[in-house]
Amino acid sequence: MMRTLSVISFARGAPAPECLDGALIADCARAAVENDPAVLGYGAGGGYGPLREWLGTRHGVQPAQIVVTSGGLQGIAFWFEEMLAQRPGRVLVEAPTYDRSLKQLMRLGADVVPVPMDDEGLDLDALERELATAEVSFLYTIPTFQNPSGRTLSTERRRRLVELAAQHALPVLEDDPYGLVRYEGEAPPSLHELEGGELVTYASSFSKTVAPGLRVGWLVLPASLAARIEERAVSTYISPPFLPQAAVHEVVSRGAFEPNLERIRGLLCVRRDAMLGALERELAGRATWSRPEGGYFVWVELPVDAGELLVRAEAGGVTFVRGADFFPASGGERSARLAFSYASPAEIDEGVSLLATLL
Amino acid sequence: MMRTLSVISFARGAPAPECLDGALIADCARAAVENDPAVLGYGAGGGYGPLREWLGTRHGVQPAQIVVTSGGLQGIAFWFEEMLAQRPGRVLVEAPTYDRSLKQLMRLGADVVPVPMDDEGLDLDALERELATAEVSFLYTIPTFQNPSGRTLSTERRRRLVELAAQHALPVLEDDPYGLVRYEGEAPPSLHELEGGELVTYASSFSKTVAPGLRVGWLVLPASLAARIEERAVSTYISPPFLPQAAVHEVVSRGAFEPNLERIRGLLCVRRDAMLGALERELAGRATWSRPEGGYFVWVELPVDAGELLVRAEAGGVTFVRGADFFPASGGERSARLAFSYASPAEIDEGVSLLATLL
Numbered sequence: 065m066m067r068t069l070s071v072i073s074f075a076r077g078a079p080a081p082e083c084l085d086g087a088l089i090a091d092c093a094r095a096a097v098e099n100d101p102a103v104l105g106y107g108a109g110g111g112y113g114p115l116r117e118w119l120g121t122r123h124g125v126q127p128a129q130i131v132v133t134s135g136g137l138q139g140i141a142f143w144f145e146e147m148l149a150q151r152p153g154r155v156l157v158e159a160p161t162y163d164r165s166l167k168q169l170m171r172l173g174a175d176v177v178p179v180p181m182d183d184e185g186l187d188l189d190a191l192e193r194e195l196a197t198a199e200v201s202f203l204y205t206i207p208t209f210q211n212p213s214g215r216t217l218s219t220e221r222r223r224r225l226v227e228l229a230a231q232h233a234l235p236v237l238e239d240d241p242y243g244l245v246r247y248e249g250e251a252p253p254s255l256h257e258l259e260g261g262e263l264v265t266y267a268s269s270f271s272k273t274v275a276p277g278l279r280v281g282w283l284v285l286p287a288s289l290a291a292r293i294e295e296r297a298v299s300t301y302i303s304p305p306f307l308p309q310a311a312v313h314e315v316v317s318r319g320a321f322e323p324n325l326e327r328i329r330g331l332l333c334v335r336r337d338a339m340l341g342a343l344e345r346e347l348a349g350r351a352t353w354s355r356p357e358g359g360y361f362v363w364v365e366l367p368v369d370a371g372e373l374l375v376r377a378e379a380g381g382v383t384f385v386r387g388a389d390f391f392p393a394s395g396g397e398r399s400a401r402l403a404f405s406y407a408s409p410a411e412i413d414e415g416v417s418l419l420a421t422l423l
Numbered sequence: 424m425m426r427t428l429s430v431i432s433f434a435r436g437a438p439a440p441e442c443l444d445g446a447l448i449a450d451c452a453r454a455a456v457e458n459d460p461a462v463l464g465y466g467a468g469g470g471y472g473p474l475r476e477w478l479g480t481r482h483g484v485q486p487a488q489i490v491v492t493s494g495g496l497q498g499i500a501f502w503f504e505e506m507l508a509q510r511p512g513r514v515l516v517e518a519p520t521y522d523r524s525l526k527q528l529m530r531l532g533a534d535v536v537p538v539p540m541d542d543e544g545l546d547l548d549a550l551e552r553e554l555a556t557a558e559v560s561f562l563y564t565i566p567t568f569q570n571p572s573g574r575t576l577s578t579e580r581r582r583r584l585v586e587l588a589a590q591h592a593l594p595v596l597e598d599d600p601y602g603l604v605r606y607e608g609e610a611p612p613s614l615h616e617l618e619g620g621e622l623v624t625y626a627s628s629f630s631k632t633v634a635p636g637l638r639v640g641w642l643v644l645p646a647s648l649a650a651r652i653e654e655r656a657v658s659t660y661i662s663p664p665f666l667p668q669a670a671v672h673e674v675v676s677r678g679a680f681e682p683n684l685e686r687i688r689g690l691l692c693v694r695r696d697a698m699l700g701a702l703e704r705e706l707a708g709r710a711t712w713s714r715p716e717g718g719y720f721v722w723v724e725l726p727v728d729a730g731e732l733l734v735r736a737e738a739g740g741v742t743f744v745r746g747a748d749f750f751p752a753s754g755g756e757r758s759a760r761l762a763f764s765y766a767s768p769a770e771i772d773e774g775v776s777l778l779a780t781l782l
Binding site: 078079081084086087089090091093094095096097098101102103104105106107134135137138141164167168171275276277278279280299300301302303304305306307308311 | 437438440443445446448449450452453454455456457460461462463464465466493494496497500523526527530634635636637638639658659660661662663664665666667670
C-alpha cells in the first residue's frame with residue numbers, strides 16, 4: 065500500500081471535516097441575520113439573548129446565569145481571572161489536564177498544584193489532602209472524557225467530590241466540552257447538577273457538537289458571578305460576535321442540534337473503535353491505554369520516552385501530543401495523547417501500526 | 424407635536440439601524456461558509472487568512488503584519504498588555520480619550536497620563552514635555568474624528584508627532600475606527616503611513632463600515648510584534664470566530680465595501696448636518712462645540728455642570744455621555760459627548776431643542 069504523503073494527525077483535538085455540516089450552518093447563518101437585525105449591532109456582553117434563553121432552559125437556570133463567550137476557553141479565562149482576584153490561593157488541577165487551560169493559569173501567575181488521577185478520574189484522597197493544607201482558590205476539572213486522558217470520573221467519586229467542595233467551600237470549574245459526544249454507556253450526572261450550581265460553575269461549548277470555528281462557548285454560574293464575568297467580557301470586547309451565536313441558535317431552533325449530534329457521534333464512534341482496535345492488535349502487552357466511552361482522546365502509557373518516540377514518529381508521518389505537555393511541571397514523560405477525532409479510520413489503523421513498528 | 428415615548432440617544436456611539444445592510448451581510452455569511460469549509464474549523468489565532476491578505480494589500484504590508492481580532496477593542500487590549508509587558512512605564516493618552524480604552528488601561532494598572540488637546544488635536548508641546556520626563560511606555564491616540572471630541576489632528580501636527588516618536592523611540596497606537604466615515608474635506612495621511620509602521624501600530628475595525636455586531640477589528644504592525652499579539656490571541660481564544668471575518672471578506676470580495684460605505688456616509692452626513700444645524704440654531708452664544716468633517720461625535724463645552732444637566736435631560740427623554748467619563752481623573756465636568764450617529768435627523772432636532780430648554 066502506498067503511504068499517503070500527508071501526515072496522520074493524532075495530535076489535532078479537532079473534529080474530522082465531515083463532522084461539520086457546512087450546508088446547515090451556511091443556511092442558519094443567513095437566516096440568523098435575516099430574522100433578527102439585532103445580530104448586527106452592539107449588544108449584551110454576556111452573549112446573544114435568544115441563545116442565553118435556550119441554554120438557560122436547558123440547564124434549568126435563568127438566562128442571567130448564562131454567559132456565552134467566543135469559544136469555551138475565553139469563558140474559562142474570564143472565570144480564572146475573576147476567581148483568582150476574588151480568592152487568591154493555590155489552584156488545583158488534574159494531572160494531566162488540558163494544556164491550554166494550564167497555559168492560562170501560568171499566564172495569570174497562578175500557583176498550580178497537580179492532583180493525581182487514576183482510571184476512575186481524579187484521586188479524591190489526594191484532593192482531600194491538598195484541601196487540608198494551605199489556602200486553595202479553586203479546582204479546575206474535566207470530569208467526562210477528559211482532555212487529555214479520555215478518563216471519566218465515576219458517579220461515586222462525583223458525589224464525594226461535591227461533598228468535599230461543600231465542606232471546604234471550594235469553587236469548582238467543571239469543564240465539559242465532550243460530555244455530549246458519548247458513543248456508549250450512560251452519562252453520569254454532572255458535578256453542576258449534583259451540587260446545585262452554587263459552588264460548581266459549568267463550562268461547555270458548541271465546538272464539538274456544531275463546529276469549533278464558530279467559537280461559541282458558555283458558562284452556567286450564579287447570577288452574581290455571571291454579572292462579574294459579563295463585566296470582564298464587556299471591558300474586553302464590548303460584546304461577543306453575535307453572528308456565530310445566532311447561527312447556533314438557529315440550528316437549535318430548527319431542531320437540527322440533536323440529529324446533527326447523532327450524526328457526529330456515529331462518525332466519531334467508528335474512529336474510537338478503530339483506535340481501540342488498532343491499539344489492541346498492535347500494542348497489547350507492550351503498552352496500556354484508556355478506553356473512553358466518548359470524547360476525542362485515548363491516553364497511552366508507553367514503555368519508552370514519548371518525546372523521543374514523537375521525533376521518530378513525525379519523521380515517519382504520524383504525530384501525537386507528548387504526555388508531558390499536560391503537566392504543570394514534571395510527569396507524563398512516558399505517556400502520549402492520541403486523538404482519534406480527526407484522522408480517518410484507515411489513517412488510524414495505519415498510524416497505530418507505524419507507532420507499533422517504532423516501538 | 425407629540426413627544427415620542429422612547430428616549431432620544433446622543434449617548435450610543437453606534438450606527439443607526441439603517442446603516443446596516445442585513446440582506447447583504449446575510450447573503451455574504453451564507454456564501455462565506457459555503458465557499459470555504461475552513462471557516463468552520465480551528466485556524467490561525469491572527470484571523471481569517473483571506474481577510475488578512477486583503478487587509479495586507481490595502482495597507483501595503485505582508486499578511487503576517489495583520490492581526491484580525493474580535494472587534495477593535497480586543498486588539499487594542501492585546502497591544503496594551505504586550506506593550507506594558509515589554510516596556511513598563513507611563514501611558515500617554517489624549518484628554519479626553521475613548522472611555523473603553525481608558526478602562527482597559529486602568530484594569531492593567533497602567534499609570535495613565537492625560538495630555539491636553541485643542542481644536543487641532545493633541546497638544547504636541549505638552550506631549551514633548553511629558554516625553555522629556557520619566558519613562559514612557561507608549562502613546563495611545565485617535566487622531567481622526569476622535570472619540571469623544573470629534574477632533575482631527577492636523578497634518579502639520581501629524582508630521583511633528585511622527586518626528587517626536589522617532590526622536591524618543593516612542594511606540595504609538597493609532598486607533599482609527601472612524602477615518603473612512605468622512606463626509607467632507609480631504610483625509611490627512613495616517614500616522615502609520617507617515618512613520619512607515621515601525622513605531623506606529625494602526626488599529627481599525629469594520630464596526631463603522633460594515634456592522635459593529637460582527638466584531639471584526641484589526642491591527643497593522645511589525646511582523647515580530649504581530650507574532651507576539653497572535654500568541655496572546657491563541658492563548659486567550661485559540662482562534663477568533665471566522666464566520667464574521669469571512670462574511671466581511673465576502674463583502675469586500677464582491678466589491679460591496681465601497682458602495683456600502685458611500686451609502687453609510689450619506690446617511691450619517693445628514694445626521695451630522697442636523698446636529699450642527701440644531702446646535703447653531705439653539706445654542707449659539709451659550710455653548711461651543713467641535714465641527715467634525717466625519718465620524719460620530721460632537722464635543723460640547725457647556726455653561727453648566729454636565730452631570731447635573733444629564734440627570735434633567737434623562738428625565739426629559741434625551742441622553743448623552745458626560746465629558747468627565749473620558750478623563751482618567753478630573754476634567755470634562757462642563758463637557759458632553761453628543762453622538763449623532765444613532766438618532767434620526769428629526770430626533771436630533773428635538774433632542775437638541777430639549778437640551779437648549781434645560782440650559
